[in-house]
Amino acid sequence: VKTLNNxxxxxxxxxxxxxxxxxxxxxxxxxxxxxxxxxxLNLALNAEESIERRASKLQxxxxxxxx
Numbered sequence: 001v002k003t004l005n006n007x008x009x010x011x012x013x014x015x016x017x018x019x020x021x022x023x024x025x026x027x028x029x030x031x032x033x034x035x036x037x038x039x040x041l042n043l044a045l046n047a048e049e050s051i052e053r054r055a056s057k058l059q060x061x062x063x064x065x066x067x
Contacts, residue, residue, distance in 0.1 A: 017065040034058060 008019045022036045031047070034054045038045045041061050045054050 002021075005019060005021045008016060018040070020037055020040045022033055022040075024033055030051050031054070034051070035045060035047075037058055038054075041058070043057065043061055045057060049057075
């Protein structure tokens with residue numbers, strides 16, 4: 001997966017505006033994953049919001065481009 005990420009970063013500009021790589025550990029912390037994605041998108045998420053509300057905000061931003 002890391003190799004694919006690197007290939008997309010270097011040659012996939014015509015396919016995607018941005019490639020987002022977020023490592024996930026065995027003890028999944030969904031808010032942490034969401035925060036890392038939001039950080040890459042320059043999107044501020046409220047830590048007090050529900051996982052579902054945060055997911056909705058991320059989805060809106062991700063749908064707006066080729067990512």
